Amino acid sequence: MMLLAIEQGNTNTLFGVHDGTEWIAQWRSATDSSRTADEYAVWLAQLLSMNGLQLSGLNSCIISSVVPQSIFNLRNLSRRYLHVEPLVIGENAELGIPIRIDKPSEAGADRLVNAIGAHVVYPGTLIVIDSGTATTFDVIAEDGGFEGGVIAPGINLSMEALHQAAAKLPRVAIQKPQRVLGKDTVGAMQSGVFWGYIALIEGLISRLKAEWGAPMTVVATGGVASLFHGATMAIDHFDPDLTIRGLLEIHRRNSAAA
Known part of the structure; x- marks a missing residue:
């Protein structure tokens, strides 16, 4: 093959x-x-x-x-x-997983592929965070079922919107500031976006776990997920290969069925 x-x-x-x-x-x-x-x-x-x-x-x-x-x-x-x-x-x-949302046809292809890519490696119930144009938080049940999730604007999109909407705010690179308190405009913007996203991640993970009421493992993937590595204890695993692993598993399942 x-x-x-x-x-x-x-x-x-x-x-x-x-x-x-x-x-x-x-x-x-x-x-x-x-x-x-x-x-x-x-x-x-x-x-x-x-x-x-x-x-x-x-x-x-x-x-x-x-x-x-x-x-x-x-x-x-x-x-x-x-x-x-x-x-x-x-x-x-054929994905081979139950999709437990009100309108299964609305589930994004990338989110379903991530669900499968995570389930074949990590046991138990999962929260999968994908940081891209949007930042998604998806809950994957112990049996691999897609339970739904949360969609928020991506970190790059937020930074670009800030620049576009405010005439005096420049376009700046996203990086981890050494401290939260910014001493100039660029530092303040970088801190607001970076630490704001850390707070978003930690807050949503905490609320999802409280709502689920049982232990959950948190796996992060996506283009900017590496930015958060070491910045929060809320993420258990950083896995850049989640999506492509999911595609391979779906191909194997369909090949076996055929």
Whole structure:
């Protein structure tokens, strides 16, 4: 098996190649909903060749996307250049987990994939935090069921909104300030966003645990999750491979069923 796994968020798109034993290549690109299947193929073929691989060597594909207008082109990439019908989360991929929310069709593909990626590694009930364009907090039951969650604006989105809405506030890089009290505008903004998000994370985790009423393990993933590493004791594990592991597990489940 040579699997092409595609995980598309609002900001970045991850492409990974798995040879049946391990991930042998991974690349990221900026998400662009107007990029065609042919453009993807040219870009991907160049990166594959740099790793001694070819498009013709890929014989399966799985796609998770939160950008509906991009799915058509990603599906065509698989059909036209890999000559396989892709598994698409939310369409033809069986997940094998109960989705216990009022409207299961509204659950984001990325959140469901994360749920599976976390459940196959971490036992018990979980809170999965994904820090991206949005910051999501999802509860995964002990049996792997998706119980629902919380969606908040992402840290980068908040910083950009602050800059756009206030004429005198500059655009600043997000980093961990050495102290909470800012002594200039940039320091005050960095502190407000960073420590504000730590407070958001700790507060929501505390409330979710209190509402659930039983022990829960907290796992964080996503592009900016590493920023919080060491800044809070509320997160038990930082796992950057959660989503791609979930895609691999879904592919295995569907292959076994077939």
